[in-house]
Amino acid sequence: MERFAEIIAAHAGREGALLPILHDVQAAFGHVPEEAERAIAAALNLSRAEVHGVVSFYHDFHAEADARPVLKLCRAEACQARGVEALAAALPEQNRVKVETVYCLGLCSVGPNAMVGDKVHARLDGAKLAALVESLA
Amino acid sequence: MTVTVRISDDALALACGADEVAAAFAKAGCTVERVSSWGMHWLEPLAEIDGEGFGPLTVDDVPAVLTGTSPLGIGPIADHPFIARQQRFTFARAGKTRPLNLGDYAASGGWAGLRKAHDIGAEATIAEVTASGLRGRGGAGFPAGIKWITVAKAKAAQKYVVCNADEGDSATFADRMVMEGDPFMLIEGMAIAAYAVGATRGYVYIRSEYPHAIAKMEAAVRACAHIIAPFVLEVRTGAGAYVCGEETSLLNSLEGKRGEVRAKPPLPALEGLFGKPTVVNNVLTLAAVPWILAHGGTAYAAVGFGRSKGTMPIQLAGNVKHGGLFEVGFGITLGELVNAVGGGTASGRPVRAVQVGGPLGAYHPPSDFHLPFDYESFAAADGLIGHAGLTVFDDTADMSAQARFAMAFCAAESCGKCTPCRIGSTRGVELIDRIRARAPRTADAVERLPQTHNARKGARTLAEEITLLEDLCETMKFGSLCALGGFTPYPVLSALRHWPEDFGADFGTVASADAAE
Known part of the structure; x- marks a missing residue:
């Protein structure tokens, strides 16, 4: 609870503070717990429903924690044109790494692309992608 | 005399291994400068030594480059046909300057536009932008000067300049390249806009999928805060919603709300962020402004x-x-x-x-x-x-698969505010799935009941399913609040029109062509 209060206090007085607060909560806890929604709602004079509505709207905020490492694989048109769908289909079944779909990393001339944390990877082929997933597991 | 090697630190270069190549050059005793990207992506990581380019490099290529035996040389970069045939106004510094170096920026004509704006006054600044014919680069193509005049004339104690850096479209990366390669230019453009319309606060709303751009912009805003004062600029991060690239949902997101689209009017220029008059422009629009001020609107309009x-x-x-x-x-x-x-x-x-x-x-x-x-x-x-x-x-x-993806993407990213987009996109996916499977809809259990006399008992034909898809697109195009639902029909209908063979051969032009043979 103190951690929520700290995060909220760090954004006190900012215009439109809700998204910056939620980003910090998501980063600190890996998800936005219900208690955080209550604390934020009280601090920003919002209803919990309003806060929950925002949390559930955005792909970046998660209601449940997931401890697995995440690989974001771009499956938008430019990467499709460079064969990402075949790569995704050939990816070995595994449950240790969460392979998330992302629509566009802005590296559209050198796809297929993926991102792990803040690190971006381009020109992936089946072997490179499999090795990348394996390195996270 | 050490060799100076210039390598980009743009996210795309990093994704292609630029850090590793740069480290290899440094280890070999070279001075390494990290610059913006020239934009020749197939050559990344591209190293520049005395104007000569080498790429795409791996760590193993470094010794050969330094001994002059590398087969990867492309000659003088500036003379490369890809670069030589361009007219670079916005990307004039691309490949040439260190993104966060204020000295490099000032030495290459930086801040000249802002100085000019201050010299000629707010009204004349807007007149230059109007004369340039600059249109919104985000896609809508609305004249920037007209938007600025509207905000300038609005009476309010607080006005805002918001930069739309939620570059979510696949195949686009120019905004990212501006923010990572020439962030001060974007900031200068925003400062000019703020001065012209009388705004004191600004936000750059960057999508969360661009961590490198966010880091560079935050550093750049800190570094030049004293230059753009009293204008105060802040970087805000999106949260993975494509629809927030639409200006009104972006404003809602900045306000800390769900990124739902607002009905227009009121225009954001009159009632924008927190209900205050707001200039919302795309990165490329604002980034074009310093050049326009420095060289004059007519010079820009001449091209x-x-x-x-x-x-x-x-x-x-x-x-x-x-x-x-x-x-x-x-x-x-x-x-x-x-x-x-x-x-x-x-x-x-x-x-x-x-x-x-x-x-x-x-x-x-x-x-x-x-x-x-x-x-x-x-x-x-x-x-x-x-x-x-x-x-x-x-x-x-497979163009029917691309059409299906357009609908699926719209369904995944719809903000849910208007029905044609929220529900139409899902019905569109189902419809295209049936068309692709050559399995037109049959009567359901209720329709088959004898008491539902007026319900059709037989299956639809493929041609009827296609007509239904066209009708659905029509509804989405004219009934949606914003471009997400309104423009999703473009990829769908164009695929249908130009590649009917991918949707089944027994309808439309293909069917009639077959009959003629």
């Missing part, structure tokens, strides 16, 4: 085609041999871009389709290659240039 003035940073992406950033005056044809500049497909197979303008843009067949690149010509061909991203597909592309 271009028809009502599309100036240059457009065009992004060549997808299955293209020479992908990258190509800034040129409007009017170049689509075919020149794809074949002469882009070199055709990376796979070496024939081009089947080019999607212009991102996920909401139409698919164009090679028979459209004569189209000049400008807003009106593409609109007349049932397309749009959008944010000027081109995705090239070779002949292995």
Whole structure:
């Protein structure tokens, strides 16, 4: 609870503070717990429903924690044109790494692309992608 | 005398291994400067030594480059045909300066536009932008000068300048390249806009998928806060919602709300962020402003085609041999871009389709290659240039699958506010699935009941399913609140019109052609 209060206090007085607060909560806890929604709602004079509505709207905020490492694989048109769908289909079944779909990393001339944390990877082929997933597991 | 090697630290170069190559040069005793990217992406990581380029490099290529025996040399970079045939206004510094170096920025003409604006006054500044004919580069093409006048004339204690850096369209990366390669130029453009309209606060709303751009912009804003004062600028991070690239949902997101689209009017120019008059412009629009002020609106308007003035940073992406950033005056044809500049497909197979303008843009067949690149010509061909991203597909592309993806993408990213987009997109996916499976809808259990006399008992024909898809697209196009639902029909209908064979051969042009034989 103190951690929520700290995060909220760090954004006190900012215009439109809700998204910056939620980003910090998501980063600190890996998800936005219900208690955080209550604390934020009280601090920003919002209803919990309003806060929950925002949390559930955005792909970046998660209601449940997931401890697995995440690989974001771009499956938008430019990467499709460079064969990402075949790569995704050939990816070995595994449950240790969460392979998330992302629509566009802005590296559209050198796809297929993926991102792990803040690190971006381009020109992936089946072997490179499999090795990348394996390195996270 | 150590050798100075210049390598980009743009996210795309990093993704291709630029850090490792830079470290190898440093280890070999070279001085390494991290600069912006030239935009020749097929050559990344590209190293520049005394103006000569080498790429694409791996760590293993470094010794040969230093001994002068590398086969990867491309000669003087500035003379490379890809660079030489461009008209770089917005990307004039690309490849040449260190992104966060204020000295490099000032030495290459930085802040001249802002100084000029202060010299000539707010009204004349807007007049220059109006004279330049600059239109919103986010896709809508609305004249920037008119938007600025509206905000300038609005009476309010607080006004805002908001930069839309939520570059979510596939095939677009010019915004990212500006923010990572020349962040001070964008900040200068925003400061000019703020001065012109009387705004004191500004926000750059950057999508969370661009961590490198966010870091560079935050550092740049800190570094030049004293130069743009009293204007106060802040970087805000999106949260993975494509629809927040739509200006009104972006404003809601900045306010800390769900990124739902607002009905217009009221225009954001009058009631925007927190209900205050707000300039909302795309990165490329604002980034074009310093050049326009420094060189004059008429100089900018001298380049271009028809009502599309100036240059457009065009992004060549997808299955293209020479992908990258190509800034040129409007009017170049689509075919020149794809074949002469882009070199055709990376796979070496024939081009089947080019999607212009991102996920909401139409698919164009090679028979459209004569189209000049400008807003009106593409609109007349049932397309749009959008944010000027081109995705090239070779002949292995399945166009009904691409049409299905357009609907699925809309369903995934719809904000849910209006019905045609929220529900129409899901019905569209189901409909295209049935068409692809050649399994038209049959009567359901209720329709088959004897008491539902007026319900149709038989299955639909494929032609009827196609007509239904066209009707659905019509509803989405005219009934949606914003471009997400409104423009999703562009890729769907263009795929249907140009590649009917991918949707089943027994309807439309293919069917009649068969009958004629």
